[in-house]
Amino acid sequence: MEFSGAVDIPATRDHVFAFVTDPNRVGACGPGVESIEVIDATHFRAKAKVGVGFITARFVVDLEITEQRAPDMAIIKARGQAPGSAVDALGRMNLVDGAEPGTTTMLWAAEVNLSGMLASVGARMVEGTANKMIGQAFDCMRAKIVAEG
Amino acid sequence: MTTETEPRTSAAIGGMGHSVKRKEDPRFIRGAGEYIEDVVLPGMLWMDIVRTPYAHATIKSIDASEALKIPGVLAVITGADLEKAGLHWMPTLAGDKQMVLPTTTVMYQAQEVAAVVATNRYAAADGVAAVFVDYEPLPVIVDPHKSLRPDAFVLRPDRGPDKANNHIWHWESGDKAATDAALAAAEVRVSEDIYIPRIHVASIETCGCVADWDAVRGQLTLHMTSQAPHAIRTVLALVSGLPEQNIRVKTHDIGGGFGGKVPVYPGYVLAVVASLTVGKPVKWIEDRSENLQADSFARDYHIHAELGATKAGKITSLKVKTIADHGYTDAAADPSKFPAGLFNVITGSYDFPNAFVEVDGVYTNKPPGGVAYRCSFRVTEAVHAIEQMVDILAHDIGKDPAQLRMENFIQPEQFPYKTPTGWEYDSGNYGVALQKAMDMIGYADLRKEQAEKRARGELMGIGISSFTEIVGAGPSKDFDIIGIKMFDSCEIRVHPTGKVTARIGVQSQGQGHETTFAQIIAEELGFDTDTAPYGLGTYASRSTPVAGAATAMASRKILDKARKIAAHLLECAEDDLDWEPGKFTVKGSPDRFKTIQEISFAAYTNHPQGMEAGLEAVDYYDPPNLTFPFGSYICVVDIDKTTGQVTVRRFVAVDDCGNIINPMIVDGQIHGGLTMGFAPALYESITYDELGNNQAGTFMDYLLPTAVETPRWETGKTITPSPHHPIGAKGVGESATVGAPPAIVNAVVDAMWHLGVRKIDIPMTPQKVWAILHEKGVA
Structure with a gap:
């Protein structure tokens, strides 16, 4: 599955970049995230509970920032498992100056591969669920960045 | 062609052509059938299976430590465990081989990766969720056309360097040159691609078994829902090394077969291994999703x-x-x-x-x-x-x-x-x-x-x-499965009281074998269908054409002997006897007759001198x-x-x-x-x-x-x-x-x-x- 979009955030690129590359700050916006463990500056482990249709699974996801260039871009790779299900994802983010001074537009794209039980029995609902979760995650990030001032 | 003909036997005898009610229906209608889930043995354990989410991946490691901490979980069996005993692969009926559990690579989504044995089903399921398998995903091929491309990833490197492709076999029939010429000359040509998708028989009863290893007697009893218990026994003997005569495969009522219960699934072998390992009976029952995702299609x-x-x-x-x-x-x-x-x-x-x-x-x-x-x-x-x-x-x-x-x-x-293409249609x-x-x-x-x-x-x-x-x-000159010829058999024994026991070589999956095979005997010998109960079964569908023929032929062997006994009892020549279902009558003397029941009794009490006692026959029918x-x-x-x-x-x-x-x-x-x-x-x-x-x-x-x-x-x-x-x-x-x-x-x-x-x-x-x-x- 491939997703992409653009999000306008009323904050500077430096601010947005610092926020989204800090697992302790961005982590709380991840869908269903229950805990974040920082292994080192570029490796994290998240536990998240995800529901698709009538199935709920608790994933353990290893995340790695494989490339970053502050305050312009970052690439993050994720691989996670829940009993009977697995997820592999690659996300890419580019930050550009927004139309208004002091604002940022985040251009993002993600390729998500879901395998196993969730993909099999939740197939018809996966894409819709993923879109909803992505929307919620960006809403959350924007709100938190604005709140940080 | 004919249309309806009157049955040759009376309704009381119930031979061919009578709509005799199915003997098995009362127990099914009353919920008194015995399916695999109904089998409960003392001390029985449960097995559940860890399955891969990936359709193609390398297994980097399997960590069962958390699963083994769960109360009730007794063992986790992996491919590495099986490999030590050479049990990680098994033969298929088509002469290929199939993993019982993978040691390096998983090949399809929901393939078995490990088995968890526990004291109850819930603990087994919790154990499955706690086994951590580290996978490295590999390229996946789902389209067979792509699979045949020269640059396609080789899915089965175990076949050796000579078969470094995904092509299994080529088979052809008919005359290519003549067909090409006829097509080229045809005034009208129609050309289409037709795809028949993968489907699943979706029997309401999923697959399952109870494996019961008796270490004292050295015997394995496998209760299971299978259409081909004899084939399963042979494969189990080949895989496990146990002597075939020490393996008993017991099939109960089957809640739908339709072909899906012919293959040997890894779950059966795993349950056997689990029972051998822990020394107790082990039950494994698929859930619906496992059935729809991992059985053969x-x-x-x-x-x-x-x-x-x-x-x-x-x-x-x-x-x-x-x-x-x-x-x-x-x-x-x-x-x-x-x-x-x-x-x-x-x-x-x-x-x-x-x-x-x-x-x-x-x-x-x-x-x-x-x-x-x-x-x-x-x-x-x-x-x-x-x-x-x-x-x-x-x-x-x-x-x-x-x-x-x-x-x-x-x-x-x-x-x-x-x-x-070489078939000879009979009619x-x-x-x-x-x-x-x-x-x-x-x-x-x-x-x-x-x-x-x-x-x-x-x-x-x-x-x-x-x-x-x-x-x-089919005819044994052409038809076998892993070398076993596709004849079928029937053994009929008539008891002194005029009751019949027959053992046939085919397994009923609800088709009414208990009834129809009894009717063949009723037709041939005149025993009423209530007296012809049916026993043991074995192989796949083909029942009436092959086992039905064996039943008729065995009946005819019995009738030949019955005629000799009747001649002896009636003090006449065999040629002087007329047969109608149920009795022999002396020609021209309708009051001088012996019923098949009287002849049955005489077979054990008053048979002609020089004749072996008893009234029984076996026929292995090899269809022409x-x-x-x-x-x-x-x-x-x-x-x-x-x-x-x-x-x-x-x-x-x-x-x-x-x-x-x-x-x-x-x-x-x-x-x-x-x-x-x-x-x-x-x-x-x-x-x-x-x-x-x-x-x-x-x-x-x-x-x-x-x-x-x-x-x-x-x-x-x-x-x-x-x-x-x-x-x-x-x-x-x-x-x-x-x-x-x-x-x-x-x-x-x-x-x-x-x-x-x-x-x-x-x-x-x-x-x-x-x-x-x-x-x-x-x-």
């Missing part, structure tokens, strides 16, 4: 067919090229010499001289394919293709499809008929069956109605299928040929233009299965078979996404028709006895499943032909039909 044939004919509609030639998607291993249960089953029966009911058929088996990242779905040996695929091609030809040249069939049928006087009378179906449904009136409706813009279609089945495999049941089905559909919904308004099925043992059971088999033909035509299919995820893992996505959706079946029959079968029977269990789908497809295409629709692949779901109508500007 049917069909998955990509067929390209070309039909040549004259302008007048006389078929001259057929050429077929097929890609068979077998998943990651060939676990089909086809006879050894027939990797594509009896697919070359694809010339169907038609008389033409040139045919060439080729099939290539291919590996993909899917579970094993190629098992039956109420039709072993690829006859459904063959009938599906030829019956659609014939209809398309008829439409193309503007001839009525019924008329075109009539003009191309093999005629009754041509039997035995040698087909261009048939196709035109009469089609005419009967046309009369029953009122064909001419329906065509008038269709024309009127079409003028009003309504979509109504009429579809025909005039199929020829091929059952009763297969049998060729046939039929003509006509289906009428209405299509809702706004939703794409296809409604089967009427469906007439005229079947000819030779002489009929029990008309009620035959009717039941046809009703069930029609429903299992209707289902894949309109509802069922297993699809995979590009990552190899099964997209039909529950009954929410794998649609089964219920009684609500199923049309009312109208059945009729003709009777053309098999000339080489001892009782003239042919077998009927699969005919309707084979014959029904193309009748429905042809009806749907017929409804839309004027819109430019030539073909539609099954299942013809509302979405698919609506999309076509939308594209044609109708919806």
Whole structure:
């Protein structure tokens, strides 16, 4: 599955970049995230509970920032498992100056591969669920960045 | 051909032709059947299976430490454990091999990766969730055409460097040069791609077993739900190294088989290993999603067919090229010499001289394919293709499809008929069956109605299928499975009290064997059917053609001896005796007779000097040929233009299965078979996404028709006895499943032909039909 979009955030690129590359700050916006463990500056482990249709699974996801260039871009790779299900994802983010001074537009794209039980029995609902979760995650990030001032 | 004949025996005896009520029904109706889940043994443990989410991945490590901490979890078995004992691979019935558990690589989504043994089912499930497997995903191949490309990832490197590709086997039949020449010379050619999707038998009882290892006696008892317990025993002996005589496979009532319970699944072997490991009985029962995702599947044939004919509609030639998607291993249960089953029966009911058929088996990242779905040996695929091609030809040249069939049928006087692919059809009378179906449904009136409706813009279609089945495999010179010849057997023992015990070599899955085999004995010997209980069973379908023949032949051996005893008792020559079911009478003296019951008693108490006591016989029947049941089905559909919904308004099925043992059971088999033909035509299919995820893992996505959706079946029959079968029977269990789908497809295409629709692949779901109508500007 491939997703992409653009999000306008009323904050500077430096601010947005610092926020989204800090697992302790961005982590709380991840869908269903229950805990974040920082292994080192570029490796994290998240536990998240995800529901698709009538199935709920608790994933353990290893995340790695494989490339970053502050305050312009970052690439993050994720691989996670829940009993009977697995997820592999690659996300890419580019930050550009927004139309208004002091604002940022985040251009993002993600390729998500879901395998196993969730993909099999939740197939018809996966894409819709993923879109909803992505929307919620960006809403959350924007709100938190604005709140940080 | 004949139509109904009066039964030879009285209703009290209940031989052939009587609708004797099924002996097994009272226990089924009252919920008193015994299925595998009902088996509970003292100290029994539970096993559950860890399955891979990835369709293709390397296993980097398996960590069971957290699972083993869960209270009640006793053991976790991995591929590495099995490898130590050489148990990680097992042979398939097709001569390929299959993983019991992987040691390095998983090959399809939901493949078994580890087994958890626990004191109860809940602990076992918790244990499964706690086993952590570290995978490295590999490229996934779900399309068999891509799998054949030279640059495709080699899925089975275990086959060695000589087979560094995904091609399993090539099989062909017929005369290629003659067929090419005939096609090139044909005035009319029809060419189509026809795909028959992967489907699953979806038995209501899933697979399962209870493995019970008795270390003291060195005996293994495997309670299981299997159609082929003897084959399972042989494979278990080969895999485990246990002596075959120390293995007992006990099959209880089966909640649906249809071919899905022929293969040996890894779960069975794992339960055996678990019982051997912990020394207690171990139960394993699949859940529904496991059943729909990981069992063996049917069909998955990509067929390209070309039909040549004259302008007048006389078929001259057929050429077929097929890609068979077998998943990651060939676990089909086809006879050894027939990797594509009896697919070359694809010339169907038609008389033409040139045919060439080729099939290539291919590996993909899917579970094993190629098992039956109420039709072993690829006859459904063959009938599906030829019956659609014939209809398309008829439409193309503007001839009525019924008329075109009539003009191309093999005629009754041509039997035995040698087909261009080498089969010798034993008997048939196709035109009469089609005419009967046309009369029953009122064909001419329906065509008038269709024309009127079409003028009003309504979509109504009429579809025909005039199929020829091929059952009763088979003659031992050609038919074996992993070397085991496909004869079948019957042993009959008549007790002194005139009661009969018979042991047959086939396993009932609800077809009513207890009743029909008793009726064969009643027919031959005159024992009433209540006195002929049935015991042990073994092998796959083919029951009436092969085991039924064995039963008749064993009965005849008994009758020969009974005649000698009767002559002795009546003090006359054997030639002076007349036989009617139930008694021998001295010719010309109707009051001088001995009943079969009296003769039975005498066999143990007053037999002639020099004769062995007792009255029993064994027959191993090796059929001289297969049998060729046939039929003509006509289906009428209405299509809702706004939703794409296809409604089967009427469906007439005229079947000819030779002489009929029990008309009620035959009717039941046809009703069930029609429903299992209707289902894949309109509802069922297993699809995979590009990552190899099964997209039909529950009954929410794998649609089964219920009684609500199923049309009312109208059945009729003709009777053309098999000339080489001892009782003239042919077998009927699969005919309707084979014959029904193309009748429905042809009806749907017929409804839309004027819109430019030539073909539609099954299942013809509302979405698919609506999309076509939308594209044609109708919806």
